Amino acid sequence: MRITAYIKRPHWLYLFSLAALLIFGSIAVFSATQSLGVENSYFNQHILFIFIGVIVFAATSISSSDLIKSLSWFVYGIGVLLLLVLFVQSKMQPSDTPLRWIFIGKISIQPSEFMKIGLILSLSRVLSESESKSFVLFLHILLVTIIPVGLIILQPDLGTAISLLAISLILTFFSRVGIGYILGFIASGVGVLISFKDKLFHEYQWKRITSFLNPELDPTGESWSIRQALIAIGSGGLKGKGYMKGTQSKMGFLPDTQYSDFIFAVIGEEFGFFGCIILITLFGSLIFSSVHIATETKDSFQKFVTLGIVSLWTIQIIINIGMNLSLLPVTGLPLPFVSYGGSALLTNMLAAGIIYHVHIHKGQIHYI
Amino acid sequence: MNNDYYVGTKSKNDINPVKIIVVVAFVAVIFAYLSIKLFSLQVLNQDRYISLASNNYIRYITQECPRGTIYDRNGIVLAEDVPTFHLYAIPNEIPEISHTAKLIEDLIGIDQKTLITKIEDGFAYAEILIKDNLSYEEKTRVEENEYKLKGIFVKEGFKRYYPNNESFCHSLGYTGVITNDDLQLDEMAQYQPNERVGQVGLERYYESFLHGEMGLVKQTVDVLGNVENETVEKEIVKGNNLKLSIDIRLQKEAEQILGENKGCIILMNAKNGELLTCASNPGFDPNFFSGPRPLEEWNQLIEKRAFFNIPSMGQYPPGSTFKPLISLFGLNNEFVTPTENIVCEGALNIPGMEDKYKCWVYPSAHGPINIIKAIKISCDVFFYKLADRFEVDSFIEFLKIYGGISLKTRVDLVSEDNGFLGSPEWKMKFKGQPWYRGDSMNLGIGQGYLSVTPLQMTKLYGKIASKGIAIHPHFLAATSNDETYFSICKPEEYEVDSPKISSEHYQTVLKGMHEATLYPGTASGLNNNVVTIAAKTGTAMAESNNSTIQHLWIISIFPYENPEMVALIMFENSAYNFAGDLAPFLKNFILYYYKLESEVN
Numbered sequence: 001m002r003i004t005a006y007i008k009r010p011h012w013l014y015l016f017s018l019a020a021l022l023i024f025g026s027i028a029v030f031s032a033t034q035s036l037g038v039e040n041s042y043f044n045q046h047i048l049f050i051f052i053g054v055i056v057f058a059a060t061s062i063s064s065s066d067l068i069k070s071l072s073w074f075v076y077g078i079g080v081l082l083l084l085v086l087f088v089q090s091k092m093q094p095s096d097t098p099l100r101w102i103f104i105g106k107i108s109i110q111p112s113e114f115m116k117i118g119l120i121l122s123l124s125r126v127l128s129e130s131e132s133k134s135f136v137l138f139l140h141i142l143l144v145t146i147i148p149v150g151l152i153i154l155q156p157d158l159g160t161a162i163s164l165l166a167i168s169l170i171l172t173f174f175s176r177v178g179i180g181y182i183l184g185f186i187a188s189g190v191g192v193l194i195s196f197k198d199k200l201f202h203e204y205q206w207k208r209i210t211s212f213l214n215p216e217l218d219p220t221g222e223s224w225s226i227r228q229a230l231i232a233i234g235s236g237g238l239k240g241k242g243y244m245k246g247t248q249s250k251m252g253f254l255p256d257t258q259y260s261d262f263i264f265a266v267i268g269e270e271f272g273f274f275g276c277i278i279l280i281t282l283f284g285s286l287i288f289s290s291v292h293i294a295t296e297t298k299d300s301f302q303k304f305v306t307l308g309i310v311s312l313w314t315i316q317i318i319i320n321i322g323m324n325l326s327l328l329p330v331t332g333l334p335l336p337f338v339s340y341g342g343s344a345l346l347t348n349m350l351a352a353g354i355i356y357h358v359h360i361h362k363g364q365i366h367y368i
Numbered sequence: 369m370n371n372d373y374y375v376g377t378k379s380k381n382d383i384n385p386v387k388i389i390v391v392v393a394f395v396a397v398i399f400a401y402l403s404i405k406l407f408s409l410q411v412l413n414q415d416r417y418i419s420l421a422s423n424n425y426i427r428y429i430t431q432e433c434p435r436g437t438i439y440d441r442n443g444i445v446l447a448e449d450v451p452t453f454h455l456y457a458i459p460n461e462i463p464e465i466s467h468t469a470k471l472i473e474d475l476i477g478i479d480q481k482t483l484i485t486k487i488e489d490g491f492a493y494a495e496i497l498i499k500d501n502l503s504y505e506e507k508t509r510v511e512e513n514e515y516k517l518k519g520i521f522v523k524e525g526f527k528r529y530y531p532n533n534e535s536f537c538h539s540l541g542y543t544g545v546i547t548n549d550d551l552q553l554d555e556m557a558q559y560q561p562n563e564r565v566g567q568v569g570l571e572r573y574y575e576s577f578l579h580g581e582m583g584l585v586k587q588t589v590d591v592l593g594n595v596e597n598e599t600v601e602k603e604i605v606k607g608n609n610l611k612l613s614i615d616i617r618l619q620k621e622a623e624q625i626l627g628e629n630k631g632c633i634i635l636m637n638a639k640n641g642e643l644l645t646c647a648s649n650p651g652f653d654p655n656f657f658s659g660p661r662p663l664e665e666w667n668q669l670i671e672k673r674a675f676f677n678i679p680s681m682g683q684y685p686p687g688s689t690f691k692p693l694i695s696l697f698g699l700n701n702e703f704v705t706p707t708e709n710i711v712c713e714g715a716l717n718i719p720g721m722e723d724k725y726k727c728w729v730y731p732s733a734h735g736p737i738n739i740i741k742a743i744k745i746s747c748d749v750f751f752y753k754l755a756d757r758f759e760v761d762s763f764i765e766f767l768k769i770y771g772g773i774s775l776k777t778r779v780d781l782v783s784e785d786n787g788f789l790g791s792p793e794w795k796m797k798f799k800g801q802p803w804y805r806g807d808s809m810n811l812g813i814g815q816g817y818l819s820v821t822p823l824q825m826t827k828l829y830g831k832i833a834s835k836g837i838a839i840h841p842h843f844l845a846a847t848s849n850d851e852t853y854f855s856i857c858k859p860e861e862y863e864v865d866s867p868k869i870s871s872e873h874y875q876t877v878l879k880g881m882h883e884a885t886l887y888p889g890t891a892s893g894l895n896n897n898v899v900t901i902a903a904k905t906g907t908a909m910a911e912s913n914n915s916t917i918q919h920l921w922i923i924s925i926f927p928y929e930n931p932e933m934v935a936l937i938m939f940e941n942s943a944y945n946f947a948g949d950l951a952p953f954l955k956n957f958i959l960y961y962y963k964l965e966s967e968v969n
Contacts (some may be wrong), residue, residue: 028573036770058793067857076516079756097552100526112741127381128381129381130381131380133397147757173387173391174383174384174387174388174391175381175383176381195815222647228424230409230417231409231417231420231421231424232421232559233406233409233416233417234409234413234414234420234421235414235417235418235420235422236413236414236793237414238410238411239409247421247422247424248424248425251424251425251588251589251590251596252590253421253424253425253590266795268406268410269421272410273406273407273410273411276403276406276410276800277403277406278404280399280403280406283399284399286394287392287395288392291388294388295385295388300381300382300383303382303383303673304383307388307391309389314395318398318402321402325402325405325409327405
């Protein structure tokens with residue numbers, strides 16, 4: 001079995017980055033959820049999900065070489081189906097807050113997380129297998145993308161929708177489709193957004209965008225949380241206030257989602273500039289090692305999948321940190337591997353498993 | 369195994385490695401930018417954010433200090449602090465000011481627009497007093513809605529309580545929240561914007577003694593305002609107690625004697641200047657200022673001039689009560705001798721002046737009388753003629769320097785008027801006329817270009833009673849610091865230039881005043897078998913709204929043989945005919961004083 005040879009030759013940097021991020025995340029989640037009560041079920045759940053995530057990672061990475069590829073459209077289809085279920089649910093029980101979860105008994109699933117993997121896999125298949133001309137290929141990609149993105153916008157979950165769209169565009173960039181199509185699409189997309197903003201956006205979404213652009217207009221609302229995150233990070237200084245000693249996070253000044261969307265602020269406050277740089281370096285080495293894996297494989301599908309996943313992570317990292325630093329609007333995207341959140345963590349561990357699967361299987365390519 | 373191998377894709381769809389390099393480089397640039405941004409935030413600007421973060425969770429709460437208690441001479445409480453509740457706001461912690469203001473208006477009826485202005489004008493992190501002295505119902509209503517009123521809180525404080533209500537209100541004064549003008553004063557520079565300070569009267573005069581020092585507590589609070597931890601930065605220091613010379617029993621008796629009459633009664637110890645009574649009517653209940661202060665009630669008080677302290681602020685012609693002072697000047701400068709008889713023809717016989725200068729007994733007359741008799745029966749013609757002999761400048765100088773006329777008594781009150789004394793220079797400057805003989809003659813009977821406050825007259829009579837020693841009228845007996853009393857009140861030695869008058873002249877004047885209390889003296893209503901009294905009445909005429917009104921005075925010194933006390937009664941714009949009608953009132957008061965004295969012995 002040649003596969004064992006590759007398991008025995010692990011990609012140390014990739015594994016180390018992943019493990020270090022998970023540990024860093026657990027430490028931060030423990031601190032961020034301390035103020036929520038003595039019975040800290042969040043942390044225990046987080047650890048449980050890491051545990052399950054590691055199993056998912058292992059199972060995915062050692063799964064047979066064509067299993068993932070063959071399941072691509074199935075995963076995509078399940079994702080779209082779940083989004084449709086969510087859409088129907090939200091129509092049946094209208095509420096002010098966006099519906100993003102499907103509850104099956106005690107288990108809650110976030111279909112949009114699942115959809116990310118499905119989209120990357122199916123796009124990778126289209127891009128690696130298509131024989132069509134660029135224009136047809138681009139339309140194909142658009143069709144595959146627009147279905148889930150549209151359903152997610154309807155939830156509405158702007159952050160995820162934008163990140164899915166971005167992944168799609170990045171993968172298109174990597175493909176033989178000319179860059180002109182991409183730029184044209186972006187230009188027309190922005191035009192549509194602005195001219196139909198009333199129909200496309202919920203009021204609170206537009207408010208987020210405008211409050212970000214103009215924080216003075218809204219001192220106590222949305223930008224209050226952005227400001228408090230900034231204060232938390234800035235007041236951390238060089239070395240931080242010390243673990244569990246953050247005043248912003250412990251006294252409740254950070255938004256309620258300090259253990260997910262604003263976990264970076266907690267880290268910035270308690271571990272300071274050093275802590276932030278260590279975190280960014282770990283993300284950097286995860287991205288670098290993943291790209292390294294992508295360049296080592298000869299298989300286009302594997303390349304597209306790997307680069308798609310890395311793009312997904314990178315977009316989430318940049319959007320999340322940018323939001324914490326008041327550079328980007330609040331979008332509700334978690335920090336991969338670090339933030340609390342079962343669905344996101346399992347999805348990312350699955351994705352990490354797929355990349356490691358590529359690493360393990362990269363030599364096993366057979367050209368017809 | 370075959371399924372370990374799978375079919376590779378065509379090279380047509382391969383990824384150009386340059387594109388990967390471009391994207392990785394782009395990501396690297398973004399990461400570098402984020403790191404630089406972090407460096408700027410956490411290293412270059414950390415101080416700013418550290419202070420912003422501490423402003424978030426550190427809150428300084430001031431704690432009101434109890435003011436010192438004010439006692440009368442027998443230790444009876446005149447003013448004390450009692451616990452109450454105030455409503456405060458911290459602007460920074462209020463999520464939506466308009467919403468909160470609306471709710472507060474619904475709860476305790478404060479106009480929301482005023483409230484919004486108040487909150488928006490305040491410092492973001494400092495407490496702002498919204499309403500002091502909440503009623504029990506208001507406090508309950510606010511506390512029931514506490515969860516809806518983030519940034520608004522009820523805090524324990526103190527309010528001033530005056531157990532004797534209207535009694536002694538004018539001199540005692542009252543307290544209130546410090547005004548913006550007061551905050552500019554040097555002596556109040558360290559005060560917080562919400563502090564209670566004495567506004568008028570003794571509360572104001574002894575503000576720094578009574579005040580104490582606010583406590584300061586540093587609180588660590590979470591975003592909901594829950595206090596996690598607190599440390600005392602500055603302990604509360606209670607204000608010093610004051611002990612006054614006032615005897616509240618005498619004060620109340622005096623107020624009862626005044627009844628509905630506008631006027632005042634003063635009782636002063638002529639040996640040391642201690643004021644035992646200083647009653648003024650009409651008055652007000654100083655507790656009014658520790659309550660909700662309804663506008664209607666306020667307007668009523670203003671209307672009846674309730675805040676006007678007649679003893680220190682009322683200015684009246686002294687009338688015949690001026691005659692002992694005229695006598696002293698005449699005797700001392702040998703314009704008259706104790707035995708010289710001057711004839712009272714009922715009116716002055718100087719040509720052209722007959723109509724104007726009549727004696728009060730006109731068309732009757734007193735005939736030839738000496739100065740003692742003239743004081744006894746308060747002959748006007750005698751004093752017209754005496755004053756006509758005076759050299760104007762030295763006369764006016766004497767009234768000022770010896771008599772303290774137009775000079776403040778420096779009583780320990782913040783509001784005191786000078787009174788008025790004309791002079792040839794003044795008359796020329798403001799009336800464009802020379803000083804006529806008649807002007808001096810008018811001064812001779814306490815009329816004309818002259819007005820005095822009752823306290824000035826009390827002080828003057830104190831000086832006569834003590835035979836020339838300057839008496840400084842005052843309320844303070846002692847202040848306490850940890851129950852140790854010490855005197856801070858020293859008579860002002862500003863009357864060093866006062867002319868010396870020989871003792872026999874005082875005897876002469878006092879004899880005349882004593883005679884006045886015996887039949888047929890003008891103050892014979894004072895006659896009693898408890899104490900011998902020397903007194904002078906005065907029925908002073910004044911113009912008010914083009915009609916003539918009269919103010920009635922009796923000022924007494926007792927015991928006649930060995931003067932100890934000065935008692936004064938003055939009715940403003942009185943319906944009584946003649947000052948002698950007030951003698952029974954004053955007698956009752958003096959007898960009450962002796963009744964209390966005998967109880968001690």
